Amino acid sequence: MNKPSPEFDSLLPPLTLNRRGFLATSLMSGFTLAAGPVMAQTVITTDTNGLTAGEVKIPVADGTIPAYRAAPAGKTNLGTILVVQEIFGVHEHIKDVCRRFAKLGYLAIAPEMYARQGDPSKFTENAKIFSEIVNKVPDAQVMSDLDATAKWAAANGGDPKRLAITGFCWGGRIVWLYSAHNPNLKAGVAWYGRLVGDKDALRTSQPVDIAGQMKAPVLGLYGGKDTGIPVATVDQMKTALTSGSAAAKASSFIVYPEAPHAFHADYRPSYRATEAKEAWDKAQAWFKKYL
Template identity: 30%
Template sequence: MSLYEEWIPYGDRLRYSGFAARPANVTSSLPAVIVLQEIWGVDRHIQDVTRRIAQAGYAAFAPDLFAHAGSRPEELDFDRVDAAKSFLNTIPQSSWRNPEERGAALALLPGDDGRKIGETLERLFNLGGSYDAFVEQIVAAAAFLRDTYAPSRGQGVASVGFCLGGGLSAALAAKDDQLRGAVIFYGSLPPTIPVEPIRAKLLGFYGEQDKRITEAVPEFAQKLAAAGKSFEYHVYPEAPHAFFNDSRPAYHVRSARDAFVRTLSFLQSVLE
């Protein structure tokens, strides 16, 4: 399928931006799907997922949570983040967030590479202080797609998020009572998310090996059920964290394939 792709500004004073993709030969307004990034940003993988969802017949949009007024901080430049991901592939995952072990491996890199990658990882691993700003940005994205963006104006909006974006997908459901559905791929669920305001249906996908995140899901499901909310979730045997990311060593093809089929079926049901 031929797609039309563009980076577009949105929000108050056009201070935000995102990557948009939609079927090129469709002139009618389309339902919209917000694709919410992992901590790596709107990288090649997230752009590819956005295209896949667009190919299913949606106006897909990935807000760049790291960009403001058209620019990114130097340490979160696309190339810098790619270099940081490549570095992490060379060390045990248990060392990723261990400053001493990570620092020892960074010290072995040539030239200025260790300093630059270290700065990028420090920024990526400490995004908690930006959480409220991220939520504000994605709420603005939903309103933009529903009310302003011509290819989706007047249509329903749903969200699909991964890791950082998975938690944000749930947070968006709690903030936007017009959201039709929210898909959560292995996202940490902040305990402060209120369940009562949620009107959207929720769908979650988790890896059995991703214990820190997956073991918290039943409690969240019980809270939603007690409040009369809709939440279906699946835990994939042998799957690790980030099992859907086919650009990472964690990719688990059987789980990813099943989750994508279920995601498309869910989107069809909530956006029809």
């Protein structure tokens, strides 16, 4: 991996600890170092013209967490999309995804799910992010923080009757879990999120375990050449969904045979423009159908 430049490192905020024990009190600038090298020539940048966009604070059970919000300026009663980060936190790509949804007329909001556990922006290795942060994040905390984010959105221009969720990589798994958690959710789109795996005190269920409990239909977008999420696990999830709730049975998958993991991440070498565009169109259609 290329060594990060001093200029890039200087863009990242210092790690701070507030009195409630939150390690991240604001969102990062730029990208997490472990995600590099950033493919600057392919990064998609969506402007804020006509939008209200920027960082907000979400009240949660034990304090506040930062989030990035984007919405059409001056509009209310908007369909709301919760955007759940990759393992790298709420960086520039996730913020841009929020702006893309806002340009389509939604209120999109991405809460920082690691606020209590740490700041992933300084790590240069994925393994360190997992061991130092990700593996310390309880699913129950994530569900609670997403509930709080949905509540904030409903009080700040969102329509609580039109709530959806999307997420990438780590966030893709969360989409499945949240779709089984929140009865007010209308739809989800999961991008290459893990479906099976080990369980422990912090992760008591995997998506395949709660597939039948879906309260909202989920569209799964996966890569056929994803070495970390074999297509066999997608087939396993499909089978689990067939004997579940109406929302479970309405869920669907699209597998792009030649796509690797993170094929939508336009700032990374894994980006596949053709598959990413088609999948983005499918996600839009899914939300339009249910919201």
